Amino acid sequence: MRKVAIVGAGLTKFVRRALETPKELSFEATSTALDSCGLKLEDIDCVAHGSAPDAFDGIHQKGEYLADGCGGWNKPTMRVFVGGATGVHAIIHGWHHVASGMFDTCLVVCEEKMSSAMPHAQGFFLTIFDAITERALHPNLLWIFALEMNRYMSRYGYTKEDMALAAVNNKRNGQLHPSSQFKDEVTVEDVLNSEIMAYPVSRLDVSPVSDGAAAVVLAAEPVARRLTDKPVWIEGVGWTLDTAYWGTRDLYYPRYLDKAARMAYEMAGIREPAKQINIAEPYDPFDYKALHHMEGLQLSPRGKTVELLRDGHFARDGNLPMCPSGGLLGVGNPIAAAGTMKVAELFWQLRGEAGERQVPGNPRLGVAQAWGDLMQVSSVVVAGI
Amino acid sequence: MAEKVIVSGGTPLSEDDIRSGKIFFTEDSLDCAYAWDTGVAINRYLAELKKGKIIATECRKCSRIMLPPRLFCELCFVPVDKWLYVQDTGIVNTFSICHVHWDATRIKEGEKPHLPAVIEIDGASKGMGIMHLLGEVEPEDIKIGMKVKAVWKPEEEREGSITDIIYFKPL
């Protein structure tokens, strides 16, 4: 396998409802990513793109519809979709294209426009439940998160305040992100006082729905070295899928992530991730998920994560900054685009280009992760400089 | 190093932009209808529910007694043909107290919150939970680890559905 580097990245703003169409959003992010590394579309060999279910947009074969905006005209173009894990999985998908030797450059583009679905995009997630044994109970998507959060909290005796600390950490980081859809600082009290939706989930425990796009440019080693003196190498990738019988696993631990993380670390030659990884972008659609995923990523001992969070271990200037981008809670959650945004954050942080958000101490190794479906899929990318 | 331009596009729209006619939009709605066959294993599960019983299958290789019953063990990847009844009691593995509908609108004033739970069914392997609802319990009294029992619809109203169990109540 050949070495593959990230050489450019671009985003749109993440907003509740965007003027631009999905294609236009994709074009903005894609052209920004190309400009960032001085490439033109003609320099790109192939396109790997990702976006959520067609039902979100009400556009059948949405990948084909989006392709023009992703620079896909007349190029080998392939869409991946693995639910919420899509944004990181698309990077792995693009990595394969280049690592295999088939292509020298690959554009990875993820887009989501959640605002078109009426009255609420969440409705389309309801079809994730088993059609016969679960949907007859008229479930609400929040149920599975609430059930998982409650199990996680009760297992370790964590409180809602403990979980709110993660929301505050990420939302504070997000204040500095140029794509963020939030302006106001959020305190622990704000989270605790926000209305209860499905106990233990309150409104501010949850990331928002958003429109947005994200793109990165991948290149094989010789091309990458020609383009930049600071290529960010994809050092490890991992992904696994757990069973769809989600009620038969113990939800307190993200087993779906355990193996994916170990796979990525093994490829990257990382033996002690908690010591070796300098920045982490765990997938955080909910505050508890950031912590839950830190454990699955082997970056925090099970049940000790809140203690470390309270000690400042995961703060921007801590030993292992968690979601320096702000994550989904702090920047926004246009589903597939949000995962790719996390990989873009590793790119900027490892190059020392994150501006006000820059993590001190010249971070050398970072990990980004996304998760999707019925507590099932996880995709992990380790990047290093 | 100076921060590069990394963000472009994503122009926020407000409700006013749309209401005032500044932004045009088109609308359509899709009416998708489906009728799902219940398959071999779940068909038997539902037939037994109609009789007021919960049936599981057991994998001859890993010995897991599985709910919902299945025709193959997804871990061992072998066919499964051993059927056995389990209890209609269990313990609450986790639960939620839900105050919103699927579209995030709040339930009506005075309406009882929905009480979804994962219930580990007695007689199935440890940790074999199914999603169902709790009832005849005040939300604040629900505890993880609580023992519960199925409350069945009257026999003549059962139709071979997971909803033949109305909910689980504290034992």
Ligand SMILES: [Zn+2]
């Ligand atoms: Zn088995």
